[in-house]
Amino acid sequence: xxxxxxxxxxxxxxxxxxxxxxxxxQDCVEAANGLEAFVKFQADQFDLILTDWNMPEKNGLxxxxxxxxxxxxxxxxxxxxxxxxxxxxxxxxxxxxDYLTKPFDNEVLRTKLDKFVTV
Amino acid sequence: MSIAIETQIQSVYLPAFIESTxxxxxxxxxxxxxxxxTDKLNAIQPGHDVTGIIGLAGSIEGTIIVSVEKExxxxxxxxxxxERPDSVNGDVLDLVGELAxxxxxGAKDRLNIPGVILGLPTTVSGNxxxxxxxxxxxxxxxxxxxxxxxxxxxxxxxxxx
Numbered sequence: 067x068x069x070x071x072x073x074x075x076x077x078x079x080x081x082x083x084x085x086x087x088x089x090x091x092q093d094c095v096e097a098a099n100g101l102e103a104f105v106k107f108q109a110d111q112f113d114l115i116l117t118d119w120n121m122p123e124k125n126g127l128x129x130x131x132x133x134x135x136x137x138x139x140x141x142x143x144x145x146x147x148x149x150x151x152x153x154x155x156x157x158x159x160x161x162x163x164d165y166l167t168k169p170f171d172n173e174v175l176r177t178k179l180d181k182f183v184t185v
Numbered sequence: 186m187s188i189a190i191e192t193q194i195q196s197v198y199l200p201a202f203i204e205s206t207x208x209x210x211x212x213x214x215x216x217x218x219x220x221x222x223t224d225k226l227n228a229i230q231p232g233h234d235v236t237g238i239i240g241l242a243g244s245i246e247g248t249i250i251v252s253v254e255k256e257x258x259x260x261x262x263x264x265x266x267x268e269r270p271d272s273v274n275g276d277v278l279d280l281v282g283e284l285a286x287x288x289x290x291g292a293k294d295r296l297n298i299p300g301v302i303l304g305l306p307t308t309v310s311g312n313x314x315x316x317x318x319x320x321x322x323x324x325x326x327x328x329x330x331x332x333x334x335x336x337x338x339x340x341x342x343x344x345x346x
Contacts, residue, residue, distance in 0.1 A: 077279040080266040120305060147290020168287050169212040
């Protein structure tokens with residue numbers, strides 16, 4: 067299983083990759099913003115994308131919109147601090163598969179991933 | 186008007202920020218926080234080694250300042266990324282900014298007030314500086330204690346016109 071982890075915070079990318087490693091996902095690729103993520107998405111095959119919302123260059127919502135516009139239907143989970151209803155609706159309408167709110171622990175992450183892929 | 190915003194900060198905003206801070210430190214860092222004191226200020230001298238600052242706009246206008254002793258930041262980094270830094274490096278600054286981001290987001294979620302926008306966090310290292318606000322801003326401080334050291338959350342809110 068190959069996962070693309072997108073967050074402008076280097077620390078958060080490390081946190082998410084560590085959490086993924088802890089639940090058995092070893093093949094992780096990182097991107098620091100939506101623009102870099104879209105380039106990597108086009109160049110490789112991923113089983114899942116975990117993306118932050120607020121990022122420079124291209125935010126998470128814009129990234130999701132661009133990915134879905136290519137016809138790709140891989141699962142995309144938005145990882146963010148903000149879980150208010152309006153934002154959740156906007157994210158789902160853009161094509162987000164699920165939402166993961168920070169702070170989260172490894173078991174919450176595993177439960178989210180189990181819905182879409184076999185770890 | 187000034188009484189109304191003070192009451193609102195103390196009875197509504199402060200509890201949301203306190204709960205958010207405690208939840209984040211407990212869930213992501215495994216650290217139990219206890220509230221040591223709360224206080225009102227006119228200006229802010231964070232007083233700790235690393236500070237994350239994040240703005241609020243829209244239906245609430247204000248600033249959240251999260252200041253931590255470096256031992257708290259180092260313990261957090263060790264938990265988050267598996268390595269304990271020996272100085273306030275890029276990862277530590279990034280981490281404290283992310284803590285401010287999560288605290289702001291968690292409080293925003295608890296307040297459930299529509300139209301609130303969180304800015305991008307800024308981080309500062311060192312403590313020999315002061316943050317000043319305009320006269321129409323109310324500032325409340327919460328001091329916490331953790332097993333690794335102290336941290337402070339300051340909430341600066343503009344009074345409604």
